[in-house]
Amino acid sequence: MNGKHRTARRTVLACALALGLGLGVVAEASAGAPRSVSGASSDNLTRIADFYGTYIDAVTDENSGGLPDGLRAHYLSTAFQKRLAAWESREHANGVLRAQDVPAAWKVTERGTNAAGTTEAVVTLTWGGGVTTEVVVDMNRDHRIFRIGDTV
Template sequence: MNSKTRTALAAGVLAVALGLGATAQASSAGTPRSVSGKPADNITRIADFYGAYIDAVTDEDSGNLGEALRAHYLTAGFQKALNAWEEKNHADGVLRAQNVPLAWKVTDNGSTAKYTEAVITFTWSKSSTSKVVVDMTRDSRQIFRIGEKGIGGK
């Protein structure tokens, strides 16, 4: 892939991540897939972040797009906490792993007056998955926690 193509791809991924609000829906065999979402919906925003972030890490963009996505979607305080977690664990704090998942799924896990919670399911191989919980504030619409608390209910 040449640099012009890579730049266009990165710009497209960033455009989707920063406002078009898209989520993918699986389809049955032979049926065209569709993508939909709402920019005002926090679950869509979380899905947009994870989709764009995983694309950036997969494309090995030297951290430029990944860092821009973190700056846009994560609170400043959480970015600092995430950096500390990564130093301690020698892994990507957004993915909670040293590699990139083959697939991901975002599931609404409920909302309160102050935040929206989603469960992210990562598929690592045919028989291996893991989950993290992501919390996003309803006012700033930024992620302030990624962890394991709340999986399977509040």
């Protein structure tokens, strides 16, 4: 076999190997179990997670119009909305996110629910570069957030 044929053969084998490896990666990636998310509208932890997920999407999306304000009106108690507006004016930042930027990811972890039906959760916000911050969120039994503050 001359040199040209060997080079052509190697090229064909290399392409076949690359294609085979590529298909293996695709098959391996698609072989994982499907993800699922569940919740209940009666559960405060679900509501806190729903609020943060939707709020972050609305703030991120340029065409969301007044959706962030609508979400605040729906999920935050009236008294807290006023306190939050005062905090934002003083701090020049988004009071829900406690920042001027929007996080790339979020996670909500329940700390507990007391006898009065108040749920406390920690929201971990992940920013660019993997930096995280945490805020404590309290929701009452009427499913309204009445406090967002620093973790203790």
